[in-house]
Amino acid sequence: MNRLWTILLAFCGCLRLAAASSVEGPAEPGTNQWTERVMLPVGHGKWIGTAVGYDHSGPAPWTDGNCLSFMAGASELKGRPTGKADVVNWRICNIHAENFHEITKRLRLTSVEAEVIHRALLMQTNLVAEGRQTVQVVDAGDCIITDQRIPRKWFRAAPCVCLAYERWLDYLVTYPDRINGDAVGAECARQITRLISPTLLANLGGAGERVQKCVCWLAVARQGGQSEPEVIDAAQQRHTVSKARKDLTKTMLLRNLDIADRLGCLDAEGMAEMRQGKAATVRRGPYQGEPLGVTHIIPQAVCPELDNCIANRELMPARLSESKGNRVEAWQVGWARQLHEAGLLSDKGLRAVEKAARIRR
Numbered sequence: 414m415n416r417l418w419t420i421l422l423a424f425c426g427c428l429r430l431a432a433a434s435s436v437e438g439p440a441e442p443g444t445n446q447w448t449e450r451v452m453l454p455v456g457h458g459k460w461i462g463t464a465v466g467y468d469h470s471g472p473a474p475w476t477d478g479n480c481l482s483f484m485a486g487a488s489e490l491k492g493r494p495t496g497k498a499d500v501v502n503w504r505i506c507n508i509h510a511e512n513f514h515e516i517t518k519r520l521r522l523t524s525v526e527a528e529v530i531h532r533a534l535l536m537q538t539n540l541v542a543e544g545r546q547t548v549q550v551v552d553a554g555d556c557i558i559t560d561q562r563i564p565r566k567w568f569r570a571a572p573c574v575c576l577a578y579e580r581w582l583d584y585l586v587t588y589p590d591r592i593n594g595d596a597v598g599a600e601c602a603r604q605i606t607r608l609i610s611p612t613l614l615a616n617l618g619g620a621g622e623r624v625q626k627c628v629c630w631l632a633v634a635r636q637g638g639q640s641e642p643e644v645i646d647a648a649q650q651r652h653t654v655s656k657a658r659k660d661l662t663k664t665m666l667l668r669n670l671d672i673a674d675r676l677g678c679l680d681a682e683g684m685a686e687m688r689q690g691k692a693a694t695v696r697r698g699p700y701q702g703e704p705l706g707v708t709h710i711i712p713q714a715v716c717p718e719l720d721n722c723i724a725n726r727e728l729m730p731a732r733l734s735e736s737k738g739n740r741v742e743a744w745q746v747g748w749a750r751q752l753h754e755a756g757l758l759s760d761k762g763l764r765a766v767e768k769a770a771r772i773r774r
Contacts, residue, residue: 446532446554451490452524453556455517459485469511474567478509480575483527483556498552500537503529506555506576506584507568507591513558516567526560528588552576555580557588565638570596586629587681587690589637597637598644601630605648609662609723620721621707622690624669628728629687632679633671641667657755661724672728678705692731700730710748712739715769716762723759741769 453459463479483503505513517525539547555576558568570593572581582600590599595695607613608623608630634644647664652659675678677696678687683705686693692704708729711719718724729737749760749766752758758766 422616445765446530448529449529451527451529453483453490453527454485454524455522455648459483459489459574460510460513467511469618473515474512475509476570477512480573481505481508481513482511497550498534499549501552502604503552503554503556504573504576506573506581507588508563509569509573512567518564520562522560522562525558525563528557528559530555530557532711539736543623555584557591559588559591565590565594567590568593586633586684586759589633592637594638598639598647601634601637602644602647603640604630605666606651609627609648609652609666610653611654614721614723618721619690622721624666624707624723624726624728625687625692627666627668628673629684631666632684632687635670642672655749655756658724658757660678661751661755663696665724665726669726669728673705676700676705676730695730700732703730703732705729706731706734708734708737710714711745711752711758711766712741712769714739715741716749716758716765718759718762719757722752722757724752724755739769741766743770746770 451700453455461482465479467475467477467479469475469478479502483501483505485501486497487501516522525585526668533553535550535551535553537549539549568591572578585592585597585600605627610628614620614623631641631644634641642663645666649659649662673683673687676698677683678693680696683693683696692706693704695701695705706730707726709719710725710727746766748757749763753760753763
């Protein structure tokens with residue numbers, strides 16, 4: 414098996430960077446990368462796959478398969494402007510070679526819709542007859558097959574070994590409906606498991622940023638057709654805490670997802686911010702234009718022990734959060750009692766919350 418991986422990596426490297434001598438510059442002046450929607454002709458001469466011998470004795474679609482790239486002269490793509498590159502070499506990131514050829518044959522597709530992430534222009538030197546050399550400008554990029562005619566079960570459930578895992582996550586967040594559905598749910602659960610880990614919260618803190626990131630991954634799960642409650646349940650399976658504690662955490666995560674959605678924060682820009690643990694910008698409602706931060710339900714000044722409790726954190730526009738201050742209302746006392754019953758709040762902490770509510774009255 415190790416030998417097969419070695420062969421696969423070697424083939425991918427050869428196909429992507431063969432004879433590339435230097436990087437001329439970014440694919441678009443003033444940017445590191447840019448995206449473009451294209452229609453790619455389905456022809457086996459332009460679709461280049463690696464040659465690892467996977468077992469495909471069972472029915473398609475198959476879980477594993479060879480890496481796939483699309484290669485063509487830039488002028489061969491209908492409607493694409495010429496003059497920027499001589500050749501395109503785009504790595505297909507979300508479907509492997511065998512599944513692609515099988516489903517396009519079954520559906521009798523002559524072209525497929527795709528989105529290209531142009532990453533760089535490469536100067537490629539080619540050897541020709543009698544030792545002479547020619548130089549080509551290669552448009553090197555990644556490609557996501559976005560054609561809605563292809564059912565999701567045909568797409569990859571895991572990245573090709575020649576694709577960096579972080580880049581795979583980027584594409585999973587951006588194109589969740591064009592990745593295998595099981596993979597989307599599993600990856601979202603895996604990310605949330607780490608973010609809400611009681612051990613990591615106790616040792617590292619950062620509950621506010623973790624809530625932002627959790628909401629992003631729940632939004633990815635929703636856009637990928639997955640059940641958000643089921644994703645949270647899967648994320649908490651490894652946590653050895655009480656069911657009551659899990660239920661409160663789940664309740665608040667789903668509430669925060671709903672808040673972000675109602676305030677219009679789950680657009681591409683907002684998701685990018687939240688994935689980094691930052692505040693998205695409110696797009697709808699009276700607080701439009703403000704950052705959507707994370708506040709404490711039970712104020713930190715009243716009960717510091719709940720600072721890193723996910724179930725005590727709520728998304729809220731900045732101005733509203735500031736106006737809330739350290740007041741404790743009756744409903745917050747009720748929530749504090751639920752946290753206490755779940756083992757998230759000590760007796761002393763509950764008394765402090767109840768005292769703050771009495772003082773206000």
